[in-house]
Amino acid sequence: MTDQQHARFQLDEVIHAPVRFSIVAALAKVDEAEFAAVRDAVQVSDSVLSKQVTLLEQAGYVVVKKGYVGKRPRTWLRLSPAGVDAFQAHLAALRAIAGQ
Amino acid sequence: MSELPSRDEALAALRAAEQVTALTDSDRRRLVRFTALLGLLVAALFVACWWTVGNDNTVGFTVVMLAYGAVLGALIWWQRRAQAAPRGFARAYGWGLGLTMALYAIGITWVSVTSRQPASPLLVLPYAALVALPCLWAAYRIGRIAR
Numbered sequence: 510m511t512d513q514q515h516a517r518f519q520l521d522e523v524i525h526a527p528v529r530f531s532i533v534a535a536l537a538k539v540d541e542a543e544f545a546a547v548r549d550a551v552q553v554s555d556s557v558l559s560k561q562v563t564l565l566e567q568a569g570y571v572v573v574k575k576g577y578v579g580k581r582p583r584t585w586l587r588l589s590p591a592g593v594d595a596f597q598a599h600l601a602a603l604r605a606i607a608g609q
Numbered sequence: 610m611s612e613l614p615s616r617d618e619a620l621a622a623l624r625a626a627e628q629v630t631a632l633t634d635s636d637r638r639r640l641v642r643f644t645a646l647l648g649l650l651v652a653a654l655f656v657a658c659w660w661t662v663g664n665d666n667t668v669g670f671t672v673v674m675l676a677y678g679a680v681l682g683a684l685i686w687w688q689r690r691a692q693a694a695p696r697g698f699a700r701a702y703g704w705g706l707g708l709t710m711a712l713y714a715i716g717i718t719w720v721s722v723t724s725r726q727p728a729s730p731l732l733v734l735p736y737a738a739l740v741a742l743p744c745l746w747a748a749y750r751i752g753r754i755a756r
Contacts, residue, residue: 531625534629539694542631546636603622604619606614606615608616
């Protein structure tokens, strides 16, 4: 096995960061979730989540939808198909590193 | 990539990925109940339409449709308070509601065509249970996938 074939080179740089990894992991289990539900699940502030979601959105991994429930503005987040694929590949690389 | 994970860090990340979720038990219960209640509501609407159309009760039919609209609106309002939906919810819900509405449409056509000689309750009530069944099945599936 050459260095470039090692599992660690299959890790996704965007998802690898701990907070973004947690956001993507939380979204992987849902069709979609409200911003507040993801914030509570990942246990970060609104501003941190907003910044990380913007990066994930720019990478094409997360889709952001804005709307209203009654008169209250809400933001929903979901993984794009590319995000699902990238997360599955990232998990596979982690499993390989972990020897599972 | 600047920092590459060790074996222990990779294991920790995999454990963290399993544990984190945006879906609460409250949301899961809400979506299961919403889907089941929607099926029961459509089944009840079918029975009410059969009863009113069969008896040529136009006022009763109007009241039934207004009540249906009000209950449906309240159910949707309540469902939209859920903050997350489990992966697979939209698919299970879509199939369940689609089949329930298809059975409802067939049933309504049947009771309308036979309105001069109303169908027996011995046929209508089991058919109403059949109308609710796809949504009840979907509710069961949603409960299972959300665990």
